[in-house]
């Protein structure tokens with residue numbers, strides 16, 4: 001297919017020059033190495049195409065939302081139908097109600113849902129509700145955990161210099177000191193450290209927020225259960241950030257998959273089927289704190305609104321996506337393809353005697369070149385930066401696109417065993433070069 005950019009003769013280089021003049025780092029989203037930047041023109045299934053006509057097997061998948069791959073026919077059909085009816089109303093609409101119903105039906109903690117547009121908004125609302133409900137200001141998060149771009153969220157999400165737990169520093173300028181002082185930080189997967197901090201700060205602590213699968217690091221058995229027990233015992237709320245894990249690890253997300261039910265859970269990415277919508281789901285008594293009728297009667301009333309919250313176009317895409325995912329056998333097939341890739345990576349790295357950690361649970365995967373078992377942010381930092389770069393650039397040069405910032409592979413239902421085998425063949429070449 002010839003894209004409109006190619007037809008106009010505008011290839012990657014011309015577009016990149018124009019982007020460099022008007023966008024920071026000349027980039028949106030995935031920031032590619034110098035000279036490798038490309039302009040995405042279209043996608044189909046597991047493949048994304050650029051303005052020079054090159055094809056990449058896509059393991060970025062729009063940073064995760066495209067769990068059915070690019071331009072899935074059911075989503076294109078749902079969006080086309082809704083677009084003809086109107087793209088936005090700022091009013092109650094059928095697709096948004098249907099999407100909320102599907103979330104409540106699938107997610108163990110979800111009694112009610114409040115819509116937002118981005119995952120950052122959903123996690124920010126979760127923290128506000130926790131503070132409103134408990135009357136306490138502090139929150140506990142885990143070092144390296146990503147909860148979006150909000151002021152609270154950017155504390156200790158990617159520290160360059162380790163701080164002493166539970167003290168954290170903002171990894172962005174422009175965050176008020178007063179905000180940073182309310183965020184406590186613990187190492188992921190260390191249940192004892194978290195328990196101690198929760199007990200010590202219980203009179204000031206509103207909530208613990210955790211990515212149940214922290215970026216590329218799986219939870220150790222019992223870790224999430226320990227957080228649930230410690231928060232419940234100390235009257236502190238537990239928030240799961242399921243922006244990545246929701247409808248990805250299972251229909252009911254990480255809480256179904258790992259069998260731990262939080263009080264609140266933030267959703268984004270997958271619930272929009274590739275269109276921008278997010279939500280906070282959870283206990284009705286907490287979500288209902290945003291009910292404007294409480295403004296004059298309940299001092300725990302918490303304000304939240306957004307022009308595009310519950311947008312019908314995105315909600316229609318989300319309903320179509322969740323209906324596809326609900327088809328019997330979908331997650332089993334997805335996991336089988338992922339396991340083939342994960343075991344394949346492990347086997348060829350072992351054969352080449354290159355120390356590496358291949359971590360995955362279903363369609364979230366990474367390869368970290370370190371001999372150290374990776375259980376938290378600091379152990380992940382032991383990965384050899386030269387090998388990580390060679391791996392990433394080797395894949396890119398061979399037409400395999402991976403998120404360079406977190407070295408994460410997302411897989412979709414559109415990825416085939418053939419895609420996996422092609423990736424493994426490329427990986428074998430890269431590993432041979434590394435040796």
Ligand SMILES: Cc1ncc(COP(=O)(O)O)c(C=O)c1O
Nearest residue numbers: 118119120146147148243244268
């Ligand atoms: C776990 C997690 N939480 C929150 C967010 C923020 O979502 P958004 O980028 O939609 O604001 C992200 C984004 O990558 C995420 O991975």
